[in-house]
Amino acid sequence: MRKLILNLHLYGALIAGLFLILLGGTGSILAFQGELDHLLNPGLYKIVPKGEVLPLSAIQEALHKAYPDKKIGRIWFPQEADIVYSAQFQSTQVFVNSYTGEIVGTRETPTVLDNIRSLHTSLWLGVTGKNIVSVATGFSVFLVVSGLYLWWPVRKIGLARGWSFYLHYALGLYFSLLLLVLAVTGLVLTFDAIIGPFSYTVTHSTPPKFQATSTEVPGTKPLTSTQALAIATSHFEGATPVVIFIPSNSKGTYTVTLKYPGYFRDCRVMLDQYSGAILGSIDSRKPPGGLAIMSANGALHTGRIFGLPSQIVMSLASLVLVVQTVTGYWLWWNKLRKKSPSA
Numbered sequence: 053m054r055k056l057i058l059n060l061h062l063y064g065a066l067i068a069g070l071f072l073i074l075l076g077g078t079g080s081i082l083a084f085q086g087e088l089d090h091l092l093n094p095g096l097y098k099i100v101p102k103g104e105v106l107p108l109s110a111i112q113e114a115l116h117k118a119y120p121d122k123k124i125g126r127i128w129f130p131q132e133a134d135i136v137y138s139a140q141f142q143s144t145q146v147f148v149n150s151y152t153g154e155i156v157g158t159r160e161t162p163t164v165l166d167n168i169r170s171l172h173t174s175l176w177l178g179v180t181g182k183n184i185v186s187v188a189t190g191f192s193v194f195l196v197v198s199g200l201y202l203w204w205p206v207r208k209i210g211l212a213r214g215w216s217f218y219l220h221y222a223l224g225l226y227f228s229l230l231l232l233v234l235a236v237t238g239l240v241l242t243f244d245a246i247i248g249p250f251s252y253t254v255t256h257s258t259p260p261k262f263q264a265t266s267t268e269v270p271g272t273k274p275l276t277s278t279q280a281l282a283i284a285t286s287h288f289e290g291a292t293p294v295v296i297f298i299p300s301n302s303k304g305t306y307t308v309t310l311k312y313p314g315y316f317r318d319c320r321v322m323l324d325q326y327s328g329a330i331l332g333s334i335d336s337r338k339p340p341g342g343l344a345i346m347s348a349n350g351a352l353h354t355g356r357i358f359g360l361p362s363q364i365v366m367s368l369a370s371l372v373l374v375v376q377t378v379t380g381y382w383l384w385w386n387k388l389r390k391k392s393p394s395a
Contacts, residue, residue, distance in 0.1 A: 061198040068191035076373030078172035083367035101133045102151040109278045114153035126297045186242040192235040220379035230369040237353035255341025262332030265303045266324040274325045284308035316351045
């Protein structure tokens with residue numbers, strides 16, 4: 053049995069290894085996607101605080117003045133005193149000084165980090181890529197479990213057999229729990245279309261329902277973004293707005309995402325653009341059971357669940373996955389060389 057497990061472990065790693073290196077490398081970056089975006093683009097995001105942050109209406113006025121023929125799709129609110137507002141016009145992202153309304157810069161999307169996320173989730177191959185990622189993630193679960201089996205009972209780890217052996221087995225043993233969490237949560241994400249509905253069934257909860265269109269009333273003027281924001285913030289009193297999606301046509305709705313301090317989940321509220329009626333909402337403090345499970349799974353996978361400490365931990369786990377795969381290939385290659393007849 054042990055020899056069978058060893059062979060399955062070996063050939064499973066050989067088949068999925070290159071994909072695991074790719075997933076681990078990109079995953080370690082994506083754990084800090086927002087932070088890296090700000091760090092790499094200080095000229096777009098960072099400003100010097102001056103007085104009071106401008107209201108949403110003033111930001112929209114500045115955007116319309118600078119881009120009179122463009123229709124705003126969404127606006128992100130500054131989450132810190134030295135961060136700008138940003139808005140999306142189709143594929144163009146515009147950054148606005150939160151205190152002066154000055155346009156500080158623009159860029160086209162998707163960005164490099166957006167492309168890295170797409171590489172991580174679908175290998176840039178659409179549905180085919182997602183299926184490959186699903187299979188590779190499934191292999192990673194098996195590799196962690198089988199690796200523990202092959203090492204059990206725990207033996208003394210030393211350098212007698214070389215650094216590659218030490219790194220492969222020591223890191224695999226010490227990081228096994230984190231690697232398993234990373235793999236299982238990733239597997240759940242790849243099969244969310246199946247596991248999501250199942251999570252609602254087992255928790256006896258109901259998925260949030262949203263009416264996706266506004267009811268147009270002849271002669272009624274649509275709400276302004278400021279009015280819609282006021283309704284959303286009063287619905288979730290004490291929560292900070294993160295982003296507002298603006299209706300693109302007469303049937304569209306306002307959707308506002310907000311965040312309560314200390315919660316990794318976001319609140320969301322959808323509004324009729326004419327009456328301001330709430331067409332659906334999600335409260336991050338008491339989400340339905342199925343949503344709580346799936347959002348916690350996603351936050352565990354990315355490391356967002358406990359903030360910076362868990363981001364660091366999951367980023368390291370992703371890097372360990374890369375090291376595990378590379379050292380595994382190296383051990384296999386050395387084994388082949390030793391078996392090869394000498395010239």
